[in-house]
Amino acid sequence: MAERTSYxxxxxxxxxxxxxxxxxxxxFYADAFGWEYEDTPIGDGQVxxxxxxxxxxxxxxxxxxxxxxxxSYVTVASADESAAKAGELGADVxxxxxxxxxxxxxxxxxxxxxxxxxLWEPRASIGATIVNAPGALTWNELxxxxxxxxxxxxxxxxxxxxxxIPGVEGYSIIKNGERSNGGMALSPDGPSAWMPYFxxxxxxxxxxxxxxxxxxVLHEAMQMPAGRIxxxxxxxxxxxxxxxxxxx
Numbered sequence: 682m683a684e685r686t687s688y689x690x691x692x693x694x695x696x697x698x699x700x701x702x703x704x705x706x707x708x709f710y711a712d713a714f715g716w717e718y719e720d721t722p723i724g725d726g727q728v729x730x731x732x733x734x735x736x737x738x739x740x741x742x743x744x745x746x747x748x749x750x751x752x753s754y755v756t757v758a759s760a761d762e763s764a765a766k767a768g769e770l771g772a773d774v775x776x777x778x779x780x781x782x783x784x785x786x787x788x789x790x791x792x793x794x795x796x797x798x799x800l801w802e803p804r805a806s807i808g809a810t811i812v813n814a815p816g817a818l819t820w821n822e823l824x825x826x827x828x829x830x831x832x833x834x835x836x837x838x839x840x841x842x843x844x845x846i847p848g849v850e851g852y853s854i855i856k857n858g859e860r861s862n863g864g865m866a867l868s869p870d871g872p873s874a875w876m877p878y879f880x881x882x883x884x885x886x887x888x889x890x891x892x893x894x895x896x897x898v899l900h901e902a903m904q905m906p907a908g909r910i911x912x913x914x915x916x917x918x919x920x921x922x923x924x925x926x927x928x929x
Contacts, residue, residue: 687807698741706749713923795872841855
């Protein structure tokens with residue numbers, strides 16, 4: 682288990698599910714990842730649900746009217762400055778920086794290739810307090826129709842370096858400083874989007890379990906140098922990955 686008390690700027694630090702059915706999503710992910718939940722009213726009848734595993738905060742979810750999807754968050758030193766810089770680099774600033782009560786300040790951008798991303802300036806909350814473990818965030822992956830363009834944008838915004846894998850076409854590892862921070866995969870037909878991966882004790886078991894729960898297998902098991910992965914959609918349609926192997 683990898684506990685976190687802070688994240689360097691440019692690091693993925695949080696994953697959040699926007700869903701059309703909060704109760705169904707909670708049941709699905711509890712069965713898939715062993716999550717436990719704490720609901721927090723946030724006004725106007727809305728509830729923000731924190732998901733935990735092994736005593737650590739792992740992710741969150743909320744119900745709304747938007748199409749179901751996972752939001753990925755990157756820690757930044759200043760949400761205002763990073764959002765402004767993203768705009769200068771050609772991104773659409775979907776939501777200018779705003780305070781999230783006393784827990785942090787955030788902005789939402791859509792990169793030039795069309796992928797949405799949340800920028801997180803931590804205050805009371807750093808984001809996930811457990812990562813790189815079963816039931817916790819382990820990886821974030823961008824599918825993009827323009828691998829070079831995406832690498833250039835995020836390199837300028839966060840200082841990321843994109844490193845290719847020998848013998849593998851159309852995929853780059855994201856390096857934030859000396860650490861691997863995620864990946865970018867070429868998908869010529871789009872659409873462009875970020876997707877989180879969560880650790881799991883036995884990803885192969887999910888290929889039967891998730892369809893039985895009403896979800897979908899989007900990509901069969903793949904053996905990678907660091908372990909086995911699979912890509913799924915929950916019953917409401919939000920895509921996510923699962924990973925069994927060496928995380929940190």
